Amino acid sequence: MLKSMERSTRQRQAIRQVMQELNRPLSPSEVLEAARHKVPGLGIATVYRTLKGLVEEGSAIPVELPGEAPRYELSGKKHHHHFHCTRCGKVFELEGCPGDFSFMAPQGFKTERHEIVLYGRCTQCLDPHP
Numbered sequence: 127m128l129k130s131m132e133r134s135t136r137q138r139q140a141i142r143q144v145m146q147e148l149n150r151p152l153s154p155s156e157v158l159e160a161a162r163h164k165v166p167g168l169g170i171a172t173v174y175r176t177l178k179g180l181v182e183e184g185s186a187i188p189v190e191l192p193g194e195a196p197r198y199e200l201s202g203k204k205h206h207h208h209f210h211c212t213r214c215g216k217v218f219e220l221e222g223c224p225g226d227f228s229f230m231a232p233q234g235f236k237t238e239r240h241e242i243v244l245y246g247r248c249t250q251c252l253d254p255h256p
Contacts, residue, residue: 136165137161137165137168137172137176138176138179140161140164140165140168141157141161141173141176141177141180142180142185142200143161143164144157144160144161144164145157145186145198145199145200146200147160148160149199149219150199150216150217150218150219151189151197151198151199151208151217151218151219152197152198152199153195153197153198154170154173154174154177154198155170156197156216157173157177157198158170158173161173177198180198181198184201185200185201186198186199186200186201187199187200187201189208189217190241191208191210191217191243192243194210197217199219203219204222205223206219206220206221206222206223207219207220207223207241207242207243207244208220208241208242208243208244209243209244209245209246209248210243210244210245211246211247211248211251212245212246212247213247213248213251214248214250214251216248218248220242220244223242224242227240
């Protein structure tokens with residue numbers, strides 16, 4: 127039992143560390159690929175279970191993009207938006223926010239929040255010599 131608990135803690139630490147190091151919204155498969163370098167033998171079921179646990183405890187939040195499966199990032203960040211590369215599919219964080227969009231809501235409506243996603247190509251996908 128102790129060995130399984132120790133392994134679980136090591137896996138959880140590796141997943142959290144990967145999320146801090148890459149510092150962008152990650153899909154479970156991106157988490158798996160990066161965390162396997164730290165914990166060989168890590169499985170996708172463990173990644174899903176750990177991500178679910180991190181969300182439940184408030185350490186991570188899901189990032190929902192239209193038509194996409196959720197990605198996950200560590201919580202506690204300031205309000206920000208995202209850039210989605212249309213070529214490789216990676217999602218990156220954008221610093222800051224252009225402002226309050228409540229003026230765009232129909233008369234009498236109350237805006238509670240907003241999300242902005244920019245779409246294009248990341249620097250790696252633009253580089254002709256990868």
